[in-house]
Amino acid sequence: MGRLARFARLPREERRLLVRAWILFLVADAGLLFLSLASLVKVGHVMRGRPSPVVSSPSVSRLAWLVEVAGHYVPGRATCLKQALVLSWLLQRHGIPTTLQIGVARRDGALAAHAWLERDGEVVFGHDGRDFAPLLPAHMESRP
Numbered sequence: 489m490g491r492l493a494r495f496a497r498l499p500r501e502e503r504r505l506l507v508r509a510w511i512l513f514l515v516a517d518a519g520l521l522f523l524s525l526a527s528l529v530k531v532g533h534v535m536r537g538r539p540s541p542v543v544s545s546p547s548v549s550r551l552a553w554l555v556e557v558a559g560h561y562v563p564g565r566a567t568c569l570k571q572a573l574v575l576s577w578l579l580q581r582h583g584i585p586t587t588l589q590i591g592v593a594r595r596d597g598a599l600a601a602h603a604w605l606e607r608d609g610e611v612v613f614g615h616d617g618r619d620f621a622p623l624l625p626a627h628m629e630s631r632p
Contacts, residue, residue: 509558512574545582552613568614569603575613576605591620
């Protein structure tokens with residue numbers, strides 16, 4: 489089955505969320521060029537709106553999946569930071585606060601970085617950063 493056919497088979501609300509996630513990747517790309525990370529985390533407040541009352545909110549894991557799918561089709565690379573930002577913005581829109589975590593580690597002599605998203609201390613996107621030293625002195629929360 490082709491990509492367009494798979495897209496068409498998604499429920500209407502999920503198609504809308506997938507397109508929104510794709511657009512938010514473009515916002516994240518531009519934002520990473522011109523804004524601080526703290527400002528980007530707060531972008532969700534600006535884009536906040538009310539989800540349609542008729543449509544039930546998708547699960548956190550379903551939204552994470554939609555973000556991952558959208559990330560496959562954006563120009564450039566959908567890094568873990570961009571994915572975590574986009575998902576945090578979508579979750580915030582649905583009234584779900586999250587915490588963006590960023591860490592660094594040495595891998596084969598090189599510096600590696602990783603971003604992941606937590607909700608109530610549980611990882612909801614990306615793998616946990618147990619082997620990463622926190623890059624930021626404190627986590628960055630997005631609150632609705």
